[in-house]
Amino acid sequence: MELTLNHRKEGDRTVLEVGGEVDVYTAPKLREKLVELVGEGHYQIVVDMTKVEFLDSTGLGVLVGGLKRVRSHDGSLSLVCNQERILKIFRITGLTKVFPIHDSLDEALQDTD
Amino acid sequence: MRDVELHVPPDVQYVGLVRLVVTAGARQAGMTNERIEDLKIAVSEATTNAIQAHRREQADGPITLQFGSASTDQFHVTILGAGYIPTGVDGSESTAAGERNLGLTLIRGLADVVDFQGPTTKASVHMRFTVGLTPPAANVDSL
Numbered sequence: 001m002e003l004t005l006n007h008r009k010e011g012d013r014t015v016l017e018v019g020g021e022v023d024v025y026t027a028p029k030l031r032e033k034l035v036e037l038v039g040e041g042h043y044q045i046v047v048d049m050t051k052v053e054f055l056d057s058t059g060l061g062v063l064v065g066g067l068k069r070v071r072s073h074d075g076s077l078s079l080v081c082n083q084e085r086i087l088k089i090f091r092i093t094g095l096t097k098v099f100p101i102h103d104s105l106d107e108a109l110q111d112t113d
Numbered sequence: 114m115r116d117v118e119l120h121v122p123p124d125v126q127y128v129g130l131v132r133l134v135v136t137a138g139a140r141q142a143g144m145t146n147e148r149i150e151d152l153k154i155a156v157s158e159a160t161t162n163a164i165q166a167h168r169r170e171q172a173d174g175p176i177t178l179q180f181g182s183a184s185t186d187q188f189h190v191t192i193l194g195a196g197y198i199p200t201g202v203d204g205s206e207s208t209a210a211g212e213r214n215l216g217l218t219l220i221r222g223l224a225d226v227v228d229f230q231g232p233t234t235k236a237s238v239h240m241r242f243t244v245g246l247t248p249p250a251a252n253v254d255s256l
Binding site: 021061089 | 154157164
């Protein structure tokens with residue numbers, strides 16, 4: 001399945017909708033998109049992963065890289081994820097302690113941290 | 114289900130195809146959807162590692178996967194090719210990058226049994242999954 005990436009502004013946040021499969025083949029596109037967004041000054045990013053069908057360690061690495069980039073500008077990167085199969089990957093790798101993960105986009109946008 | 118052998122070129126574009134083929138075999142073996150999700154990630158991680166190791170080592174030849182169900186409640190996958198000796202297996206620290214370590218953590222957390230064999234230029238990863246049950250809780254809690 002193709003990787004889809006769409007972004008939009010929601011107040012002071014930038015929502016990046018990710019869909020499809022994020023693996024070693026497609027993750028570079030996600031990395032490029034995050035680099036591009038940060039380069040354009042988007043430092044408060046919400047990555048909406050509700051349409052992600054598959055995610056592996058390469059995708060996790062890209063998200064960690066994105067988090068480091070926005071933090072270097074005092075920004076934030078939070079995730080929206082409500083699929084157990086994806087949440088399980090974050091739990092096993094201990095990344096639930098690294099990323100703020102929200103059940104819904106509304107919840108993520110209301111989070112003031 | 115008898116063992117099936119799959120040979121793929123050492124190119125990351127084939128990782129998705131490997132996931133499709135192995136999960137189709139697991140479904141035919143009666144694996145539950147929940148376990149198929151675990152299998153899919155573990156196979157993807159191990160295949161990705163093997164392909165990347167092939168590139169680093171400039172190894173020739175394909176990545177080989179052998180999979181099947183030796184019994185009605187077990188499904189196994191072996192990935193043969195260049196690879197790595199992960200931290201702890203040989204008592205030395207792995208030089209693997211962060212993503213590879215995350216991949217190892219996922220493989221260990223999702224498969225019921227994992228066995229790594231070195232050396233790095235001719236490595237194998239053997240994984241076993243119970244067809245119908247969730248992995249032991251201790252497998253995840255210990256991480």
